[in-house]
Amino acid sequence: MTEYTTVSIPKDLADRVEDTIEGTSFQSTSDLVRFLLRSIVIQHQKEGELTEAEFEEITEQLRGLGYLE
Numbered sequence: 207m208t209e210y211t212t213v214s215i216p217k218d219l220a221d222r223v224e225d226t227i228e229g230t231s232f233q234s235t236s237d238l239v240r241f242l243l244r245s246i247v248i249q250h251q252k253e254g255e256l257t258e259a260e261f262e263e264i265t266e267q268l269r270g271l272g273y274l275e
Contacts, residue, residue: 213239215273222272242268 215223215235223235232238246264250256256264 219272226272238271242271242273
């Protein structure tokens with residue numbers, strides 16, 4: 207059985223994510239967050255440590271999705 211933990215994000219951000227995922231294959235904010243975190247972790251594991259440029263690219267992608275302000 208998989209264990210879970212809770213991650214908190216501001217309500218206004220959660221609302222923006224809900225609007226963002228509307229019409230996509232993501233069923234919930236949690237689905238999108240799991241996808242994004244897996245993608246980052248997989249990229250990190252494949253390439254070793256992230257370069258500053260890669261970190262900035264990920265940051266901009268997350269900002270574009272409304273996860274960062």
